[in-house]
Amino acid sequence: xxxxxxxxxxxxxxxxxxxxxxxxxxxxxxxxxxxxxxxxxxxxxxxxxxxxxxxxxxxxxxxxxxxxxxxxxxxxxxxxxxxxxxxxxxxxxxxxxxxxxxxxxxxxxxxxxxxxxxxxxxxxxxxxxxxxxxxxxxxxxxxxxxxxxxxxxxxxxxxxxxxxxxxxxxxxxxxxxxxxxxxxxxxxxxxxxxxxxxxxxxxxxxxxxxxxxxxxxxxxxxxxxxxxxxxxxxxxxxxxxxxxxxxxxxxxxxxxxxxxxxxxxxxxxxxxxxxxxxxxxxxxxxxxxxxxxxxxxxxxxxxxxxxxxxxxxxxxxxxxxxxxxxxxxxxxxxxxxxxxxxxxxxxxxxxxxxxxxxxxxxxxxxxxxxxxxxxxxxxxxxxxxxxxxxxxxxxxxxxxxxxxxxxxxxxxxxxx
Amino acid sequence: xxxxxxxxxxxxxxxxxxxxxxxxxxxxxxxxxxxxxxxxxxxxxxxxxxxxxxxxxxxxxxxxxxxxxxxxxxxxxxxxxxxxxxxxxxxxxxxxxxxxxxxxxxxxxxxxxxxxxxxxxxxxxxxxxxxxxxxxxxxxxxxxxxxxx
Ligand SMILES: Cc1ncc(COP(=O)(O)O)c(C=O)c1O
Numbered sequence: 280x281x282x283x284x285x286x287x288x289x290x291x292x293x294x295x296x297x298x299x300x301x302x303x304x305x306x307x308x309x310x311x312x313x314x315x316x317x318x319x320x321x322x323x324x325x326x327x328x329x330x331x332x333x334x335x336x337x338x339x340x341x342x343x344x345x346x347x348x349x350x351x352x353x354x355x356x357x358x359x360x361x362x363x364x365x366x367x368x369x370x371x372x373x374x375x376x377x378x379x380x381x382x383x384x385x386x387x388x389x390x391x392x393x394x395x396x397x398x399x400x401x402x403x404x405x406x407x408x409x410x411x412x413x414x415x416x417x418x419x420x421x422x423x424x425x426x427x428x429x430x431x432x433x434x435x436x437x438x439x440x441x442x443x444x445x446x447x448x449x450x451x452x453x454x455x456x457x458x459x460x461x462x463x464x465x466x467x468x469x470x471x472x473x474x475x476x477x478x479x480x481x482x483x484x485x486x487x488x489x490x491x492x493x494x495x496x497x498x499x500x501x502x503x504x505x506x507x508x509x510x511x512x513x514x515x516x517x518x519x520x521x522x523x524x525x526x527x528x529x530x531x532x533x534x535x536x537x538x539x540x541x542x543x544x545x546x547x548x549x550x551x552x553x554x555x556x557x558x559x560x561x562x563x564x565x566x567x568x569x570x571x572x573x574x575x576x577x578x579x580x581x582x583x584x585x586x587x588x589x590x591x592x593x594x595x596x597x598x599x600x601x602x603x604x605x606x607x608x609x610x611x612x613x614x615x616x617x618x619x620x621x622x623x624x625x626x627x628x629x630x631x632x633x634x635x636x637x638x639x640x641x642x643x644x645x646x647x648x649x650x651x652x653x654x655x656x657x658x659x660x661x662x663x664x665x666x667x668x669x670x671x672x673x674x675x676x677x678x679x680x681x682x683x684x685x686x687x688x689x690x691x692x693x694x695x
Numbered sequence: 696x697x698x699x700x701x702x703x704x705x706x707x708x709x710x711x712x713x714x715x716x717x718x719x720x721x722x723x724x725x726x727x728x729x730x731x732x733x734x735x736x737x738x739x740x741x742x743x744x745x746x747x748x749x750x751x752x753x754x755x756x757x758x759x760x761x762x763x764x765x766x767x768x769x770x771x772x773x774x775x776x777x778x779x780x781x782x783x784x785x786x787x788x789x790x791x792x793x794x795x796x797x798x799x800x801x802x803x804x805x806x807x808x809x810x811x812x813x814x815x816x817x818x819x820x821x822x823x824x825x826x827x828x829x830x831x832x833x834x835x836x837x838x839x840x841x842x843x844x
Contacts, residue, residue, distance in 0.1 A: 309697075632757065632758035632759060632762075633733070633758075634733040634735070634758035634760075634816075634819065635702075635758045635759045635760070638698075638701065638813060638815075638816065639698060642697065642698045649733065650732060650733050650734060651731075651734050658734065664733075664734030664735070664736065664756050664757075665733055665734040693698070693702060693707070694702075694707065694710065694711075694759060
């Protein structure tokens with residue numbers, strides 16, 4: 280694969296060097312160096328991404344796919360070049376399989392409305408799991424309401440683990456679609472997606488994976504996974520907001536009606552009828568987020584220049600360090616202890632509400648997320664109103680995690 | 696230290712030992728408050744004597760700011776008429792949002808003045824007050840409560 284080839288001649292992973300690629304990491308917050316531990320919500324941009332977007336804005340901006348003039352051709356080449364980066368990144372078969380969308384949320388809604396809605400009828404089932412982000416729950420609830428289909432939810436256990444057998448037991452004859460997170464944003468759980476997708480396929484069930492939290496942490500190969508759809512957001516992958524990707528198997532995308540109408544998605548329009556454009560443009564109505572796509576392409580290029588194996592090993596070490604440092608704090612409980620976890624830790628501290636913890640940590644320059652993480656069913660399962668979540672990227676350091684732990688101690692003293 | 700300005704001793708104390716916390720039997724009005732951003736939830740129950748708040752208690756689960764604010768509020772409005780209680784809310788609202796409000800006339804509630812330096816937390820402090828307004832408005836609160844209690 281391209282990426283491993285690039286990695287082999289890339290320099291060995293070195294956090295200090297990598298940090299210099301991210302201008303925001305030089306910031307100070309309330310007089311202290313920023314410790315950005317909220318990467319699960321949105322990751323920061325390397326200079327390469329900022330510069331790629333800047334160069335496009337300064338020199339190449341024009342609308343895409345619709346002009347013969349130089350700038351339009353340049354903008355089109357950059358935009359489509361970004362699509363090629365995504366094809367490689369996911370190991371898709373062709374550009375026809377890569378639809379640019381606003382993000383994971385839009386990707387799931389597209390599949391719900393364009394794939395599921397015309398196909399589902401009363402009594403059919405959509406199967407998800409208990410740990411999904413609202414973006415992978417609500418679009419299915421909506422389509423179930425529209426079609427009379429039923430939403431079936433596979434259980435998780437007290438460790439935040441999804442057991443393949445439990446999901447398979449629910450893959451009955453009426454299940455038409457199985458959708459689940461590749462990695463849970465609230466708990467960090469890495470789901471056994473290889474097996475789940477294979478089981479679904481064997482039963483003729485279409486599959487969608489929500490890769491929002493997976494792409495920053497794991498190599499993703501959609502052909503090896505065998506899933507029908509895969510969705511992710513650029514902004515969690517060190518790219519700008521407002522751009523994301525829906526991967527879909529070509530035959531499936533081909534069989535789906537467009538979900539929005541307008542310019543760019545047509546070949547020919549007359550009042551007698553309209554001929555839709557070829558893939559993937561059929562699903563990209565209107566002027567797209569050109570600069571966002573270019574930023575995403577640049578982010579993927581940036582990642583392919585890193586020693587990704589080393590980066591992922593560093594993330595694993597960060598997770599181990601954080602788990603250890605936090606577990607040692609009296610009254611602190613880590614929520615989610617799956618055997619395979621991405622590098623994030625959700626936790627609660629007795630006597631300290633997560634929201635207060637977030638404020639105390641901000642005071643010492645440490646940024647984490649507090650709340651329900653758009654996964655209210657997960658919070659309900661653990662009978663918690665909210666958790667604190669520290670989520671790491673490869674540019675984080677052990678020292679930042681120590682500052683997190685010290686901040687938690689400080690909060691315990693304050694509220695104790 | 697700014698944190699001590701937000702989490703003043705009064706706030707910490709009312710968070711640790713919230714006053715008027717727990718159920719209230721035979722309430723005349725009640726309302727629920729929910730802040731979906733942070734998951735803060737509270738139920739406020741009132742006993743009314745004509746136009747006067749004869750008793751008020753709250754239950755729920757919230758951050759220190761929201762818990763302390765609710766606790767301080769129950770102390771402040773007990774024995775007040777609807778109009779007087781809403782007037783206190785007006786002044787607390789100014790305290791939470793306007794830079795020039797000193798809170799000198801608010802007694803213990805003035806401890807909430809540190810919150811305005813933390814815009815993300817203003818909602819936490821005002822949740823209980825919005826809930827009180829709801830409980831006091833006949834349509835949402837007293838009226839609805841009659842049918843459920
Ligand atoms: C697992 C998961 N799915 C979906 C989403 C939604 O992503 P976006 O808001 O970028 O559409 C997120 C982001 O929080 C997520 O973590």
